Amino acid sequence: MAFRRPICYPLRFSTGGATAPRCGRQSTIMTESTATAENFDIKVEDAGPARKRISVTIPAETVADRIQTQIGTLQSQAVLPGFRKGKAPKHLIQRRFGSAMQDETMQNLVREGYESAVNDNNLTILGEADVDGGIENLKIEEGKPFSYSVEVDILPEFDLPDFSGIEIIRPLLEVEDEHIDAEIERQCMRAGKADRIESNFQPMDRMLGAISVDAEGEDEPIFTHDQALVALPPEGEAGQVLGLLLDDLNSSFSSAKVGDVVTMTTTGPDGHEREEFRGKNLKINYTIHLAERITPNTPEGLIEQFNLGSEEVLQEQIRLALEQRRDEEQASVLRQQALEKINEAIDIELPEKYSTQQIQRELDRMRQQMMAGGEMTPDEVEIKLAELRNEAEVGMRERTKSFFILQRLAMEFEIHVNESEINTRIADIAMQRGLRPDHVRSELAKAGQLPTIGGQVRDDKAADAVVAKMTIKEMPAEEWNAMHTDGGSSKPAAKKKTSKKASSKKTATKKASTKKASSKKASTKKASTKKATKKKDS
Template identity: 40%
Template sequence: MDTATDEMNLKINITEDGPAARTLAITIPAEVVDERIEASYGNLQNQAQMRGFRKGKAPRHLLRKRFGQDVINETRGQLIMGAYQQAIQQNELRVVGDPDFPDELMEKPLEEGKEFSFEVSIEVAPEFDLPALENVAIKKPIFEIDESHVDNEMKQLAFRFGTPENIKKDFQPLDRLIGRASVDVEDHDGVFFETDKTLVVVPDVEDEGKGPVLGLLLEDLGERLEGAAIGSDIVFETVGPPAHERSELRDKKITINFHVTDCERITPLETETLVTTFGLEDEAMLRERLKLEIENRRDQEQRAAEREQVFEYLLDNTTLALPQKISEAQVARTIERQRMDLLYRGDNPEQVEKQLAEMRDQTQEQAINRLKLLFIMDKVARHFDIEVSDQEVNGRIAMMAQQRGERPDAVRTELQKTGGLQEVARQIMEHKAADRIVDQADVTEVPAADWNKEATEKAEKRKSGAGKKAASKKAAKKKTAKKAAKKTAGKAESKKKTTKKTK
């Protein structure tokens, strides 16, 4: 396919190397090369200060002699990036990840009077068809808020606003250990990562000893922390999840050396103090306020459950091939998107990190589905012409701040530092797109108990399926190893026999 852009009169040839892979062959005409080189010298002449000449008056031949190679290098870079951007825009290519330019491209000669050609490999968003978006079968879990829910919320609130106390040993569930950590990764020279402020929370009883450390889910965390005290050195060993957003950690042995420097235990506030903290008259008013907040969260959870079913429906009924070289940035986006979703639902930061660690520990198939969903929901949003306003982003930030008990400006500052504002906007876009499908779906109300049972069975089924695949893969690997060993042994025996014959 040959096209030409108006601005630079480029010649562009696009070759399809696969479902989502493209190679762009771009030729910049000689007259454009000359114009850009001349413009670069013109800019240099206006700015250069050379001995014996006033600013802007240095002769061109002296500039060429002294700065010629620098001008060529700078102009080459500008031409390449300018031509690449024009080629992408002209052909309306939705690029995924970073372009792959040849390593030697920046050494290729750029000469006046000659055209300049180069190639670049890219991956684009896959093309696919959406399934029917009307009358999707959706179940809506129904449950009523009772006093037990309020009691649990009171307990969590008392803990959140409790008084910290320094502890030196005999750690208990939910104690917060802080210390230095260094991470060593298989096949990586030197220390992979280190920090002086690592937080490790002793797993609660219901967590069955599992918990996250530096974003990695450890099955034996509780066991490793037994008998620890201030000054203890603890070694955690695990294997990087196959779906981790950092490729260098996937399936690699990871060793975390943790030195405990501090520990605090939270003493929950008494109910009376909690009431005073919120500026309310009595416990009844606090309980009523909490009940309203729980009901609001329940409504959010119901909507989230409906959206999850939309996501499952779209994944089950959409066929698309992911780009082969899907970037780590795309994988990280799925993690960050989940972080925003959990914070929006009102989970505290520690709960969020625990769930993200569990998410990283999921199967490769689940990770691929999360990536597919990024492309699917983007297309659904374009199908419905979904747009996100600044007002909506500010409203979502305010809601997240309220859930976390923080000021909106503090949450916004945090999101700006971590690049989370873009993910907030994307989350809103995806929610609006999914809600459009829910609003025209065939919705059936079901008791919350039935819904939870069904969700648990689905999770167990996925886990069981992943276990079988992993066992099968492991068995195949073992079989291959045995076969290789047998072959090697056979060769050794043959060599031995041959040696005897020679004698």
């Protein structure tokens, strides 16, 4: 599997609708055809910044010719009772297969016109095309012309700056015993035993139940699902339900029991991927079907479970995992700085309003990025995403601009991704989560997230390529923290830095998460001030 230009994401036609809390229904990928669109009347117009509207009209004679060609193909292959293969009359073929035949012909015509517009106008497509009214509602009739319109996001044109004049900073960090202890505690929670409970719910408990969402002014629920997961957040922190951030989630469930209906209210953020939630006053009704509480494992239990032999071996394995996570996080910090610097240096006309597709694309990318980091549990990732949905306007504009930059960089450096690289990324995620790679791959496949993994690998390779062309300066953790803490100094002491080109020498630095269970989190831009600083040449 490779991701190549000019189409950066799989071509699918969005049909709308949804059957799961976080993802919309996947539409059908169009079948290939060798026919040309030379008789099609195609118009490509601006539909806003970084978006095009493609309108296609196909003459009646072309429609009729395609239908008759399809009938002839079916006639030569069909076997109907009382007739030899290929000898059934056309009127019987039409009666038997007419609806399916017209639907396939229509889909081929839609795809051909769309591909012709994309190729003839050199459009770099991002995401899926939105068919006006939904492709399932398009119909063709013999003897009549066929028209349709689609809108699609495209990569805008812009010039990249001179990377060699851009300076970024690598923070130098060290893994210490306290970080290893915190990670062992975290792994004990992950490997804990789940016990069914009926009431007296506490922070970190998990529930499965039915959910419905009502919006002010709507007579019927705008969303329902029979098996929605709710994970109560750590004490004093906000939680999320369906990507909606709720400050009082723990108190809403504190006096409930299995079988109860818990009602919560909130306002849908403008950055939510479900358009029907945006800006609406929402009432959430959640019926608890079952609940469970995790009893943490012990270090001795981990040693036995993973056949490690001794506590020293466990600690060494944890240290190696933390060092790998530190290196990955450090690379992420460099990528993020590089994107920020390029962001500041260029202007890109951005959409005034973000589509469901754009928001979903960004949330999927960020979900996989956080999961790959290994510092956050799946529940913590979803809470963070809920927070980001509430920062819709500024955050979405910055992330969309970064997305465009990454696509352009991938083209500039001719970045490709192969199946081996995707498997390696899945294995990294599995290791951080303490799961088997095949289990993680199955989860991703069911959620339709495998293309997102490939996209994340491509983005990282593109960002790494541009980082290698920038000037990197090294800095101890304390100074880095001071630069990224409110009220801290904006300029580090010059004597602590060593300037070098990224491609000339690679310095390995060490970093680990300082959080205990879920109470302390490492930021992608901020390292723990508790970590000692040590530089080690690789």
